[in-house]
Ligand code: SF4
């Protein structure tokens with residue numbers, strides 16, 4: 001058997017391959033993105049990017065109904081989008097095995113919230129598995145498919161950033177092809193009219209009871225007796241590793257891997273044999289509340305924080321009560337280094353112009369969220385995928401209804417618009433909203449690392465695909481004032497915004513188009529420098545926040561290693577002091 | 585073997601991810617249990633980035649505890665002083681003598697502290713200061729600064745030089761293999 005070094009995401013992809021999955025769908029989102037990216041490399045598996053998580057899940061449900069083994073993956077907030085099919089899917093159940101991966105982001109490394117998606121399992125009434133490392137991530141895909149087919153249920157597969165993006169050694173095996181199961185028309189199972197759904201609700205109850213029995217014997221739920229049987233720790237996922245790291249085999253551990261339904265008898269018998277029980281889990285008291293409801297006395301969140309990521313040193317300090325000694329204190333009064341828009345980023349000039357507009361700017365999820373930071377600081381709000389257009393619409397209407405007025409501008413990316421901006425724009429058209437909606441089209445899903453979407457002309461396997469036209473969609477929705485400008489042309493963009501401000505009969509759309517500066521072969525060309533004889537040191541160019549433009553004392557200069565030649569700064573300098581000096 | 589921990593810090597885009605890949609591949613090839621953790625997504629847009637590597641007979645946590653890293657390999661000076669709490673009094677700091685001003689410094693709002701190297705030299709007894717950019721430039725490719733630093737680290741950790749050269753051949757694109765090997769060897773040979 002071969003040993004390889006995989007991230008949790010690569011291991012899940014490998015699991016999908018080894019255990020006979022033939023259909024995979026996803027929408028990119030950190031920390032889940034690489035699951036589908038890696039699955040797409042296997043020619044044996046059909047793999048696609050869907051426009052959003054709801055569509056991805058529904059497509060996977062269709063594949064499962066057809067009898068195939070299917071996997072769908074998304075970040076934690078993506079499951080909110082897919083929640084509608086999820087809850088009724090629990091009633092219908094599946095045909096071919098179906099695994100739904102949710103990758104949560106405790107600590108919000110790259111997310112807008114840190115919701116704990118373990119709560120979805122009891123809420124939606126579907127079983128859940130949680131791997132603790134990459135080996136388990138791979139193996140449990142097989143277990144999840146087995147459970148899924150045995151109980152005709154979808155299985156929730158929950159990871160966190162430290163599982164998805166940590167590498168560990170994995171023993172890999174051969175692919176075991178799974179034969180497609182026959183599809184037999186069965187309306188009472190698949191067509192959820194109320195009469196049929198009521199029957200399925202009863203079947204679901206029985207299923208959950210049977211699954212609880214299964215959980216009792218599931219070998220991945222296991223007790224590791226320690227030298228000390230006074231203290232027992234119940235844990236799951238990455239928290240298990242932190243417990244072992246800090247305590248080794250000093251304490252006894254109940255490692256839970258199937259965390260819904262919980263193996264109640266196993267938990268009760270473990271709790272009986274030890275004197276004191278602690279529950280060690282990241283984020284919500286998910287296990288703790290259920291175990292307490294069983295009438296078992298445990299300590300959890302009074303010791304372990306419920307906010308942010310867990311770490312071994314938190315356990316060492318709070319649970320082992322060891323003092324963590326730090327020999328060298330980090331220097332606190334040093335400049336921080338938040339992420340920034342890249343040199344040549346097509347979003348930069350857009351926000352520079354918007355800042356001058358004195359408008360309310362509702363924005364969205366993507367690289368352009370960075371337009372919230374100084375020096376651009378042009379964004380008023382960021383909530384969730386697609387909210388920019390609908391929030392702007394609501395803001396404008398509420399102002400009008402109360403006799404107030406302000407220009408309202410919304411900013412959304414191309415991938416996000418296709419994800420869930422279209423229905424919002426429909427609302428703005430239908431209800432005659434005088435908002436200005438800017439689609440910043442960099443022709444890729446950039447923030448998550450350049451994934452294709454239905455507008456790029458390529459599919460998940462990098463094969464040519466039909467490209468949907470953003471302008472055609474907007475026009476078809478009934479937007480009368482649609483214009484397309486080059487994001488690098490600040491005057492054209494500013495003129496388009498001013499024109500839209502005068503358009504008073506329904507929403508306007510400005511598509512500001514320019515490929516992401518990091519896209520191979522599509523970035524700008526050229527090298528610019530400050531002509532120091534002409535430069536008046538007004539520092540207006542610094543308001544762009546381009547990392548290539550720097551000051552040293554009084555001197556303003558462009559770092560030739562960083563400049564990519566977008567020429568946006570040239571348009572900003574009032575004295576014509578920035579000049580082209582090369583072709584890069 | 586007891587578990588050892590290497591903490592790498594730097595700025596998004598500096599090549600810390602490739603450095604982590606080379607190091608861990610070499611360690612896995614030598615039969616160790618290895619875990620590595622890194623953060624993707626937003627932080628990679630020019631922000632502060634870290635990679636944590638742990639290896640030994642049996643590794644549980646992919647995260648390193650404060651005060652317990654054997655080495656801090658800092659690709660940039662500010663990114664060193666942010667994480668020195670991960671070092672113990674006996675561990676080693678490998679410091680790339682490089683100043684990459686963050687946005688607040690570029691725009692003149694904050695000053696880049698000028699006393700970092702002398703302050704660290706005062707505080708930390710095992711400190712190695714390397715000008716990896718200059719060495720990489722001499723090798724003909726500034727971006728190979730990461731391999732210079734990996735070379736220094738490999739020597740400090742007493743890792744097999746040939747194992748690393750083998751891995752560089754495997755994971756670096758063919759066009760850049762030789763320049764990366766040269767950079768690695770220059771780091772290895774630094775008289776520190
Ligand atoms: S905007 Fe022009 S004149 Fe003003 S500091 Fe920048 S380069 Fe110099």
Ligand code: SF4
Pocket residue numbers: 343344528544546547548549558562563564565566567568569570
């Ligand atoms: S041309 Fe100006 S704005 Fe564009 S990358 Fe170079 S310095 Fe930055």
